Amino acid sequence: xxxxxxxxxxxxxxxxxxxxxxxxxxxxxxxxxxxxxxxxxxxxxxxxxxxxxxxxxxxxxxxxxxxxxxxxxxxxxxxxxxxxxxxxxxxxxxxxxxxxxxxxxxxxxxxxxxxxxxxxxxxxxxxxxxxxxxxxxxxxxxxxxxxxxxxxxxxxxxxxxxxxxxxxxxxxxxxxxxxxxxxxxxxxxxxxxxxxxxxxxxxxxxxxxxxxxxxxxxxxxxxxxxxxxxxxxxxxxxxxxxxxxxxxxxxxxxxxxxxxxxxxxxxxxxxxxxxxxxxxxxxxxxxxxxxxxxxxxxxxxxxxxxxxxxxxxxxxxxxxxxxxxxxxxxxxxxxxxxxxxxxxxxxxxxxxxxxxxxxxxxxxxxxxxxxxxx
Amino acid sequence: xxxxxxxxxxxxxxxxxxxxxxxxxxxxxxxxxxxxxxxxxxxxxxxxxxxxxxxxxxxxxxxxxxxxxxxxxxxxxxxxxx
Ligand code: SF4
Numbered sequence: 001x002x003x004x005x006x007x008x009x010x011x012x013x014x015x016x017x018x019x020x021x022x023x024x025x026x027x028x029x030x031x032x033x034x035x036x037x038x039x040x041x042x043x044x045x046x047x048x049x050x051x052x053x054x055x056x057x058x059x060x061x062x063x064x065x066x067x068x069x070x071x072x073x074x075x076x077x078x079x080x081x082x083x084x085x086x087x088x089x090x091x092x093x094x095x096x097x098x099x100x101x102x103x104x105x106x107x108x109x110x111x112x113x114x115x116x117x118x119x120x121x122x123x124x125x126x127x128x129x130x131x132x133x134x135x136x137x138x139x140x141x142x143x144x145x146x147x148x149x150x151x152x153x154x155x156x157x158x159x160x161x162x163x164x165x166x167x168x169x170x171x172x173x174x175x176x177x178x179x180x181x182x183x184x185x186x187x188x189x190x191x192x193x194x195x196x197x198x199x200x201x202x203x204x205x206x207x208x209x210x211x212x213x214x215x216x217x218x219x220x221x222x223x224x225x226x227x228x229x230x231x232x233x234x235x236x237x238x239x240x241x242x243x244x245x246x247x248x249x250x251x252x253x254x255x256x257x258x259x260x261x262x263x264x265x266x267x268x269x270x271x272x273x274x275x276x277x278x279x280x281x282x283x284x285x286x287x288x289x290x291x292x293x294x295x296x297x298x299x300x301x302x303x304x305x306x307x308x309x310x311x312x313x314x315x316x317x318x319x320x321x322x323x324x325x326x327x328x329x330x331x332x333x334x335x336x337x338x339x340x341x342x343x344x345x346x347x348x349x350x351x352x353x354x355x356x357x358x359x360x361x362x363x364x365x366x367x368x369x370x371x372x373x374x
Numbered sequence: 375x376x377x378x379x380x381x382x383x384x385x386x387x388x389x390x391x392x393x394x395x396x397x398x399x400x401x402x403x404x405x406x407x408x409x410x411x412x413x414x415x416x417x418x419x420x421x422x423x424x425x426x427x428x429x430x431x432x433x434x435x436x437x438x439x440x441x442x443x444x445x446x447x448x449x450x451x452x453x454x455x456x
Contacts, residue, residue, distance in 0.1 A: 001379070001380070001396075001397045002380065002382065002416070003380040003416060003428060003430075003433050004379065004380060006433075006437055007437075009440075011444060012440045012441065012444045014444075015440070015443055015444030015445075015447050015448065016440065016443065016444070018447050019443055019447060022447075038377060091421070119421065119422055120404075120421050120422025120423070121421070121422070122404065122422060123422075145378065145420050145425060146420070146421060148407055148423065148425070149404075149420075149421055149422065149423045152404070152406055152407075152423070203377075203378045203418070203420060203425070206378075206418060206425045206426035207425060207426075229377075229378075232440055236436075236440070257429070257432045257435075257436065258428055258429045258430075258432040258433040258436060259418050259426045259427075259428055259429065260426075265407055265408070265425060265426055267407050267408075267409065268407040268425065271407075358377075
């Protein structure tokens with residue numbers, strides 16, 4: 001594919017890795033957090049840890065939309081699908097995620113619930129149009145990249161005058177999550193996680209731009225480099241972070257100039273701002289309640305809000321004791337620290353969301369590491 | 375699910391839609407978030423929506439920079455070996 005394969009070239013990759021080795025000061029360590037699970041997968045898929053010098057360590061962050069969804073929110077979706085006789089439209093990644101009491105959307109579906117996998121929010125609107133006698137609920141999850149299409153679906157449903165379409169909104173914000181990590185006791189007091197700089201996800205920034213990171217680059221004195229998802233992009237981003245750290249700078253830099261600007265996609269931002277508003281706080285798996293980190297549908301579009309339409313309840317849930325996902329999401333543990341990683345918990349029989357999701361850290365380790373080692 | 379890929383626009387369709395080429399497969403995407411797209415442009419697509427234009431010139435410039443770095447390092451290594 002054009003503009004994909006060129007950014008995977010092996011010789012250039014080794015060249016950039018050499019650049020990193022030369023620039024990295026052997027006297028110090030570099031702990032760089034790749035926030036996004038997409039980066040985690042790219043890193044392992046292309047074997048980047050083997051190319052990096054030992055003193056450059058990548059810390060995996062919480063940027064996996066499936067992994068950070070609180071189990072109570074998944075339970076709500078399962079409840080909607082099983083008890084309210086709706087058509088639940090969901091991205092495929094969510095289906096096998098274990099909810100509480102060993103339930104999942106996939107199991108609910110095999111027991112008769114009407115759950116449809118969609119590739120695009122437009123398909124959910126289409127379902128509502130095709131089935132005027134049924135209630136259709138879009139189970140919306142994801143970071144800033146995925147939010148504009150949800151906003152568009154709500155606006156389209158409004159324009160079409162659909163009365164049977166609503167959204168269970170679980171959209172979350174990247175900068176709030178990064179701030180929550182920097183403020184967490186793991187980083188501040190306990191020193192269990194060390195983060196010297198961030199590799200920022202380019203796809204999120206195509207929408208929000210690079211500007212939202214300026215505040216905490218300055219406030220927390222941590223450099224951020226917005227990087228693309230191909231291996232050469234990630235390596236270049238790492239080199240840029242090392243340069244900043246060596247020079248004592250903490251700025252926001254953009255490696256993905258081919259798609260990201262400082263201001264981002266203003267048209268998409270406007271639509272999102274007109275459709276959603278900030279929740280005072282939102283629960284993240286692993287991070288707990290994070291202030292101003294999630295979006296809900298504005299009152300103006302209340303009729304499209306499944307939370308108001310169906311009075312879904314939020315019940316407390318207990319995490320599976322063996323599953324280390326919450327600690328992995330915080331960057332405190334690695335998948336291999338989990339006792340059942342690769343034995344009881346595998347992609348075929350996932351116990352936690354980090355193994356289900358195509359962006360989860362456990363799935364990345366299993367697919368690209370475990371097998372090589374084994 | 376956050377995956378997004380660069381694709382070439384093959385044909386503009388009604389209602390802010392376009393036909394694109396995703397690794398040899400033709401697919402319909404929404405252009406609602408990106409203005410003034412023309413046939414032959416590259417856009418980055420995520421869950422059925424173009425989220426930004428891919429600046430082809432910048433992409434080439436980045437690749438050129440990577441090549442320069444690699445060639446430079448290779449030349450230096452050769453010089454060291456001699
Ligand atoms: S290996 Fe499975 S059980 Fe262990 S932390 Fe990962 S997802 Fe949870």
